[in-house]
Amino acid sequence: MGKLFAIVVTVIALVSAAFFAMHTWWLPVDISTTGPAVDHQLTETLIGTGVLFLAGQLLLGAFAWGSSGRSSDRKTKVFPGGAAPLVVAAILVVGVEIFTLTFVGSKVWGAIYLAPAEAGSLQIDVQAEQFAFYFRYPGPDGKFGAVHPDKIDDGSGNYFGLDPANDVAARDDVVVGSLVVPVNQPVALMLHSKDVGHSFYVRELRVQQDFVPGLDIPLHFTATQTGKFEIVCTQLCGLGHYNMKAYLQVMTPGDYTQWLKAQESQ
Amino acid sequence: MQRKIFMLLAVAALVSSNGVISFAMPAAGSGAITGKVTYTGTPPKMKPIDMSKEPSCAKQHATPVSTENVATGPGNTLEFVVVYISAGDTGPSEPTAAVRYDQKGCQYLPHVLPMQVGQQLQIFNDDQTSHNIHPLAKVNQEWNKSQPAGSPPIDTKYDKPEFIPVKCNIHPWMHGYFVVLNTTHYSITGPDGAFSLKGLPAGKYTVTAWQEQYGTQTQDVTIGAGETKAIDFTFKALPY
Numbered sequence: 001m002g003k004l005f006a007i008v009v010t011v012i013a014l015v016s017a018a019f020f021a022m023h024t025w026w027l028p029v030d031i032s033t034t035g036p037a038v039d040h041q042l043t044e045t046l047i048g049t050g051v052l053f054l055a056g057q058l059l060l061g062a063f064a065w066g067s068s069g070r071s072s073d074r075k076t077k078v079f080p081g082g083a084a085p086l087v088v089a090a091i092l093v094v095g096v097e098i099f100t101l102t103f104v105g106s107k108v109w110g111a112i113y114l115a116p117a118e119a120g121s122l123q124i125d126v127q128a129e130q131f132a133f134y135f136r137y138p139g140p141d142g143k144f145g146a147v148h149p150d151k152i153d154d155g156s157g158n159y160f161g162l163d164p165a166n167d168v169a170a171r172d173d174v175v176v177g178s179l180v181v182p183v184n185q186p187v188a189l190m191l192h193s194k195d196v197g198h199s200f201y202v203r204e205l206r207v208q209q210d211f212v213p214g215l216d217i218p219l220h221f222t223a224t225q226t227g228k229f230e231i232v233c234t235q236l237c238g239l240g241h242y243n244m245k246a247y248l249q250v251m252t253p254g255d256y257t258q259w260l261k262a263q264e265s266q
Numbered sequence: 267m268q269r270k271i272f273m274l275l276a277v278a279a280l281v282s283s284n285g286v287i288s289f290a291m292p293a294a295g296s297g298a299i300t301g302k303v304t305y306t307g308t309p310p311k312m313k314p315i316d317m318s319k320e321p322s323c324a325k326q327h328a329t330p331v332s333t334e335n336v337a338t339g340p341g342n343t344l345e346f347v348v349v350y351i352s353a354g355d356t357g358p359s360e361p362t363a364a365v366r367y368d369q370k371g372c373q374y375l376p377h378v379l380p381m382q383v384g385q386q387l388q389i390f391n392d393d394q395t396s397h398n399i400h401p402l403a404k405v406n407q408e409w410n411k412s413q414p415a416g417s418p419p420i421d422t423k424y425d426k427p428e429f430i431p432v433k434c435n436i437h438p439w440m441h442g443y444f445v446v447l448n449t450t451h452y453s454i455t456g457p458d459g460a461f462s463l464k465g466l467p468a469g470k471y472t473v474t475a476w477q478e479q480y481g482t483q484t485q486d487v488t489i490g491a492g493e494t495k496a497i498d499f500t501f502k503a504l505p506y
Contacts, residue, residue, distance in 0.1 A: 132319060132438050154433065155441030156335040156479070157313035164506035171506070177316025177439075239398060239412065240436035245319050266314060 002068025006061040013057030017050060031204045031225040031250065034112045038206040041108040045101055052097065113209070117188035117220035122181060126191045127160050128198035128211045131240030133231060134159040137174040139264055145170020152194060159194075174263045180249045182256035183226050191217040199235035202248055210235055223250040295467030297489040301497045303347040303459045303475055309336045309503040315439045322394040323372035323437075334377045335441070335479050336503065343459025344477060344501060346378040348445045350452035351463060352484065353472035359450055361385035367442075369397045369413070374432060374442030378478065380452050381444065383427055389413070389420040398435035401444055403428060410435055429476065443478055468493070475499040 125136035162170035193211035233244035312332035337345035364386035400410035434440035453461035
């Protein structure tokens with residue numbers, strides 16, 4: 001029985017490791033300038049945790065194999081000092097691993113998220129609400145109108161709470177339900193939430209950032225490939241969370257200019 | 267001669283006692299108030315709605331639909347204006363048929379639904395996606411109900427007169443109105459801005475026109491028996 005267990009544990013460990021080694025279900029295409037650093041960190045984490053996982057499972061299998069068939073009255077070996085030092089040692093080993101991953105990982109994260117957006121980035125305002133994303137471009141004047149939460153009126157399409165009657169800068173603001181950006185252009189988003197916590201996640205950009213009601217949260221990226229990608233909410237935000245998504249459309253600069261002109265004329 | 271007419275009427279009343287035409291209804295009359303609702307000034311531009319996150323709805327619209335809070339027609343007409351008798355009516359009679367409200371292509375159809383107090387209201391989800399209809403009632407009981415694709419209609423009614431904005435808790439762009447009225451005499455304007463209140467007995471009436479963004483206007487009208495009077499409403503539109 002012990003030998004069978006050893007075989008099963010070893011096979012499960014090797015097969016699951018093989019899926020990772022062979023990239024069977026691997027990461028989606030990376031379309032951002034900061035993506036390689038994230039992928040590099042993720043790969044390192046997977047290698048580190050993978051090696052430990054394999055070592056643990058194979059050792060378990062080896063011990064199970066070696067100990068099978070032994071008589072049960074044989075004296076059990078104990079960890080030197082008993083249970084307490086065993087637990088301390090386990091906490092130390094796992095703790096060092098977790099902390100190492102955290103420190104190395106947060107260095108990569110910080111270099112992306114805490115770095116300021118490049119000068120000349122395309123500024124886009126994002127409003128998240130139950131259960132949709134809306135995006136605002138400053139329009140031909142290059143200025144965003146001020147927002148007044150009391151003026152928010154979804155029924156008339158005023159998702160941001162603009163006051164065009166009294167605010168000239170707000171009149172030409174372009175508000176749309178899709179995020180459209182030119183390729184290879186640094187983009188700086190400012191995230192706001194109308195109601196509850198939401199999250200902006202585009203797998204292909206390797207970018208994920210929470211919205212927090214009451215906070216203006218900056219986020220920046222540069223897309224390196226044209227195409228249409230899904231933006232999904234990854235913070236459980238209520239009944240329609242499953243359905244909260246929008247699309248990121250990365251266009252050539254020419255297509256983008258044309259698209260923006262069409263929006264501005266509406 | 268008079269006697270003959272009386273006899274005829276009596277026969278007609280008898281024939282209609284199975285509910286086809288009822289001479290017994292207190293508010294029956296043959297007067298009418300008709301007219302048109304228009305605007306002066308510049309109305310706001312209606313904004314196109316991006317439904318790309320709900321492909322099953324987006325594909326139902328060859329060209330994107332727009333917001334409908336100020337819907338206009340050729341000749342400066344205003345659509346979705348509810349015109350009704352707000353005073354002078356002899357009171358509501360029992361509402362008969364149920365009114366129907368549809369969620370179709372991630373829009374509310376009709377955009378504005380007038381109904382009588384106590385009238386049966388049936389709400390259908392014709393889409394291949396879930397909706398969560400949320401009428402924002404303040405005088406009546408407020409509720410919201412989830413309606414997945416294929417659900418049976420929601421059967422309900424409102425007990426008090428009120429203008430109730432309706433929204434969908436899943437699709438923020440969905441927007442409409444329930445207009446619950448204490449009269450049988452109401453009309454909603456189409457793209458031509460025309461309305462007509464029929465079956466009015468002779469009397470003095472206050473007629474109110476309600477537009478969701480511009481509020482209400484009233485006019486007093488006196489009509490004689492069988493008389494048809496024309497009145498128009500003009501709202502002042504601002505671009506923002």
